[in-house]
Amino acid sequence: MGRGFVITCGGTGGHIYPGIAVAERLRALMPDCRILFVGGAGNMEMDLVAREGFDIVPIEARSFHRSLAPKDTAHNVAAVFVNAASVARSKKILRKFGADAAIGTGGYVCYPVLRAAAKLGVPAILHEANAVPGLTTRLLERSCDTIMINFDDCRKYYKSGTNTAVVGMPVRSGFSPDKRRAGGSPPRLVSLWGSLGASHMNELTAGLIARNEREGRFTHIHATGGGEEGVAAMRDKLASLGVTELRYTELRPYIYDMPEVMARADLVMCRSGASTLGELTAMGTPALLVPSVNVTHNHQESNARVLANAGAAILMLERDCTGDALFEKISSVIRDGKALSEMSEAMLSLGKSDPAGLIVSEALRLMGD
Numbered sequence: 482m483g484r485g486f487v488i489t490c491g492g493t494g495g496h497i498y499p500g501i502a503v504a505e506r507l508r509a510l511m512p513d514c515r516i517l518f519v520g521g522a523g524n525m526e527m528d529l530v531a532r533e534g535f536d537i538v539p540i541e542a543r544s545f546h547r548s549l550a551p552k553d554t555a556h557n558v559a560a561v562f563v564n565a566a567s568v569a570r571s572k573k574i575l576r577k578f579g580a581d582a583a584i585g586t587g588g589y590v591c592y593p594v595l596r597a598a599a600k601l602g603v604p605a606i607l608h609e610a611n612a613v614p615g616l617t618t619r620l621l622e623r624s625c626d627t628i629m630i631n632f633d634d635c636r637k638y639y640k641s642g643t644n645t646a647v648v649g650m651p652v653r654s655g656f657s658p659d660k661r662r663a664g665g666s667p668p669r670l671v672s673l674w675g676s677l678g679a680s681h682m683n684e685l686t687a688g689l690i691a692r693n694e695r696e697g698r699f700t701h702i703h704a705t706g707g708g709e710e711g712v713a714a715m716r717d718k719l720a721s722l723g724v725t726e727l728r729y730t731e732l733r734p735y736i737y738d739m740p741e742v743m744a745r746a747d748l749v750m751c752r753s754g755a756s757t758l759g760e761l762t763a764m765g766t767p768a769l770l771v772p773s774v775n776v777t778h779n780h781q782e783s784n785a786r787v788l789a790n791a792g793a794a795i796l797m798l799e800r801d802c803t804g805d806a807l808f809e810k811i812s813s814v815i816r817d818g819k820a821l822s823e824m825s826e827a828m829l830s831l832g833k834s835d836p837a838g839l840i841v842s843e844a845l846r847l848m849g850d
Contacts, residue, residue, distance in 0.1 A: 483513035486844065487580045489594040490518070491526040491542075493675065495756035496587030499608060499837075500526075501533050502651035503584055506837035509654075517578050519571065521590040532737065538574060540567045544589040545616055564593050571597035582606065582844040585625075586651070589617050599624040604847035608840060610650060610755035611780045614638050626847050629840055631755055648840055649833025650759025655740025658765040658829055663747045667697070667729075668815045671742055672750040673704040675773070679752075681799075682771065683715060688804015689811070690730050691722040698812045701730045702742060708734045740764075748815045750807070753785035761794075762832035767824035768794040769811060771802060793827035 486507055490500035497520075504516050520526035522539035530537040543560035546553035571594045575583065583598035585591030585607040598605040608629040609618045622628065622643055629648045630636070636645050663669070674682045683705055693701060705711035712732050719725070736742050743749060743766050751757055753770040761768050770788065772781035782798070789796035795810065814820055 482579075483511060483515055484581045484848070484850070485515040485517070485579045487575060487578060487583045487594065487598070488516065488518050488586070489520070489583065489588075489591050490586040491521040491524045491588035491590040493588070493754075494525070494529070495610065495675075495754045497526045497529050498653060498756055499610065499651045499759075500584070500586040501530065501535070502653045502837045503586065503608075503840050504533075504535055505654050506651070506835075506841050510838070510841060515578070517574075517580075519574060519590065519594050521588065524588075524590070526588075526590075540570050540574070540590065540593060542567050542590040542593055545620070547616065567593035568597045568600070572601060575601055575603060581848050584608070584840065584844060585621075586610075587615075587617070592617050592620055595621050596624055604844060606840065606844055606847070608648070608651065609635070610759075612783055613780050627843050629843065631759075646839070646843060648843075649836035650755055650762075651837035651840060652756075652759045652763045653740060656743070656760045656763040657740075658763075660740065660744040661765060661825075662745045663766070663821070664818070665745070665747075668699045668747040669745055670699050670701045670748050670750060670811060670815060671703075671736075671746040672701065673736060674706060675752050675754065679706070679773070682802075683711070684718060685802050685804050685807060687715060687718040687722060689807045690727075691719060691724045692804060692808040693729055694724050694727065697729055698808075699729070699747075699815050702733065702736070702746075703730060704733050704736045706735065747821055748811060750811065753781040753788070755784060758784055758788065759832075759836075761788075762828050765825045765829035765832075767814075767821050767828060769797060769807075769814075770794050771797050771799055774799055788828070788831065791827050791831055793824055793831060 488500045490496045507514050518530045518535055518537035520537050521542050543563045545557050580603050582604045585595050595605045605625045606627050607625045610631050612632050627644045629646050631650050633647045705715045712734050743764050748767050750769045753772045770785040772785045785796045788794035
């Protein structure tokens with residue numbers, strides 16, 4: 482029977498897809514290994530992981546709030562009891578599965594699983610994607626054997642004695658520059674605002690779509706988030722702008738085949754979470770980045786500036802965005818083949834070599850293999 486690996490992740494695609502990338506690398510390197518995902522009950526990982534052909538089991542897990550307001554304090558007290566019970570359940574899962582290592586790639590579901598692994602003496606690894614470690618990482622810092630980090634200058638945020646290793650951002654195998662098929666006519670824009678969507682940016686995108694439906698500068702695939710209700714809300718918004726028939730735009734609730742869609746994109750408009758940027762740099766796809774303002778330590782703007790300063794992306798702050806401003810910026814770049822080629826080369830130069838493989842190698846080292 483092959484070695485057993487438990488992978489835990491959840492909450493958003495930015496945590497889930499790196500876990501899937503690690504699982505793909507494990508399967509490629511060790512075809513006889515056993516892989517089991519543990520996710521948060523009712524969260525999107527239960528669907529996304531299963532779609533990729535991996536087994537996943539649910540546990541109950543709660544986040545912790547940083548605020549000391551009464552309602553947040555009450556939430557945190559309840560979270561302590563829920564997570565304590567989930568540590569016990571995670572122990573049972575790890576024992577029954579015969580786990581030889583546990584790997585977390587983000588989300589509060591990592592806490593009970595990796596705590597359980599540490600208590601059982603199972604090697605525990607956590608990948609932290611963001612420049613500044615989140616609360617789950619802070620809570621797990623002393624429990625994990627290794628914290629795998631995305632950026633070298635992140636080491637300063639960890640306590641003395643913490644074992645850290647810089648690996649970059651693991652991405653799925655489909656994100657490869659060899660698969661790029663951009664350069665069609667008319668050019669293609671792909672846009673998304675995260676796996677859960679963003680209502681304000683979707684409203685601005687509606688203005689962009691309406692303008693492009695009148696002028697036809699490019700074709701456009703937009704992921705609204707929010708399921709079919711998100712698509713319906715976008716259609717309603719477009720109708721209020723006088724657009725009832727879409728000739729240049731395809732609306733989707735979610736882009737499940739992102740490697741294939743990104744490969745055909747001349748430009749991607751999106752947030753600047755670490756997972757998305759990892760996919761862009763692996764594929765070499767130029768981007769227009771609008772960092773989310775609703776993140777801890779404003780890390781998305783910091784991420785975006787790294788790419789913008791390298792000439793790989795265009796940075797627009799949300800406060801400067803309107804539908805017309807987005808349309809004008811995109812139109813000025815998406816038909817400029819020379820500019821897009823230079824952005825693509827710069828994007829590729831920022832990618833790391835085989836981050837998922839480095840995480841697997843660390844797991845094997847800790848296992849003594």
